[in-house]
Amino acid sequence: MRLPFLxxxxxxxxxxxxxSALRAQHVAPAVASSAAATATSPAASPATQPIPDPAAFxxxxxxxxxxxxxxxxxxxxxxxxxxxxxxxxxxxxxxxLLSQEQFHFKVEDPYDGYFGTGDVKITSTxxxxxxxxxxAILVVFNWRQPxxxxxxxxxxxxxxxxxxxxPFDTLxxxxxxxxxxxxxxxxxxxxxxxxxxxxxxWDGKHWHWSGQxxxxxxxxxxxxx
Numbered sequence: 121m122r123l124p125f126l127x128x129x130x131x132x133x134x135x136x137x138x139x140s141a142l143r144a145q146h147v148a149p150a151v152a153s154s155a156a157a158t159a160t161s162p163a164a165s166p167a168t169q170p171i172p173d174p175a176a177f178x179x180x181x182x183x184x185x186x187x188x189x190x191x192x193x194x195x196x197x198x199x200x201x202x203x204x205x206x207x208x209x210x211x212x213x214x215x216x217l218l219s220q221e222q223f224h225f226k227v228e229d230p231y232d233g234y235f236g237t238g239d240v241k242i243t244s245t246x247x248x249x250x251x252x253x254x255x256a257i258l259v260v261f262n263w264r265q266p267x268x269x270x271x272x273x274x275x276x277x278x279x280x281x282x283x284x285x286x287p288f289d290t291l292x293x294x295x296x297x298x299x300x301x302x303x304x305x306x307x308x309x310x311x312x313x314x315x316x317x318x319x320x321x322w323d324g325k326h327w328h329w330s331g332q333x334x335x336x337x338x339x340x341x342x343x344x345x
Contacts, residue, residue: 170194171207178211181260181267181280183219186211189255197293199322201303204262208308210255210291216282217244224271225280230320230329232285243285257283257291257308257320283327286320287312300324 171177175188192210199206217227217240229243237243260267261279268274288310297304300323307321317332 170196174209178209178258181223182211182225182258182282183223185215185218186213186256186258186282192291195291195293195308197306197308198297199259199293199306199308200261201297201300201305201322202262205264206259206261207263208291208293209258211258212255213282216256216284217241220282221271223280224267224274224278225282226278227282227284228327229285230283230327231287233326234329234331240284246285255288257286259283281327283320286310286318286329288318289313294319 171194174190174194177194178186178188189210189212195208196205197208198204199208220227227240227244229238229240232238232243232246259281267279268277274280290311292309294307294309297306298321299305300321303324305321307319310318310320312318319330319332321328321330
C-alpha cells in the first residue's frame with residue numbers, strides 16, 4: 121500500500137517543482153531588472169541653466185576679445201519691451217570696438233553720453249575709471265532666437281550691444297516696468313561704489329543712463345529694495 125502512495129507523492133513533487141522554479145525564474149529577473157533600471161537611470165538633475173556656458177555664448181555673439189566676468193551671472197528681462205526675453209552679461213575687453221563689424225553689434229556709452237560726450241570712438245580711448253568700470257555690459261535682445269546676420273538689418277535694427285564706461289558695483293534688472301514710447305520696458309539698475317543708484321534703459325533707438333539720486337534727475341521707477 122505504501123508504494124502507490126510514495127509513487128503518487130513523487131509525481132506530485134515533480135509536477136510542482138518546475139512550477140515553483142518557473143516562478144522563481146520570473147521573479148528573479150524582474151528584481152534584477154528593477155535594480156538595473158535604478159542604477160542606470162540618471163538622478164534628478166538640477167534645473168539646467170539657460171546659458172550653461174556664458175563664456176562660449178559671449179565668444180559666439182561678440183568675439184574672443186571679450187572675457188566674461190565670472191562673478192556676474194547672466195541676467196534676464198524684457199529690456200526691449202516686445203515680450204521676448206533678453207539677456208545681459210558682463211565682460212571685459214581692451215578693444216570693445218574691434219569686432220563690432222564682424223559680429224554685428226553696436227557699441228554705446230550712455231554714461232558719458234549723459235554728461236555730453238557719447239561718441240564711443242572718443243570715449244573708448246578714455247583712461248579707465250578708477251572704480252572698476254573697465255567692465256562692459258553686453259546685451260542681446262531676444263537671445264533665444266537665432267541672431268540676424270545681415271549687416272544692413274543689424275545696422276538698422278541692432279539686437280546686440282556693448283555698453284562701455286558705466287561704473288557699477290552691482291547690476292540687476294528692475295522688476296518694475298517703465299513706459300517709453302507706448303512700450304513697457306524693464307531697465308537695468310546699477311549701484312556704484314558711491315552708492316549711487318542709476319538706470320540703463322533702451323528707448324527704441326539708443327541706451328540711456330540716468331542717476332536716480334542726482335539733483336535734477338527724477339526717479340524713473342521705484343527703486344528695488
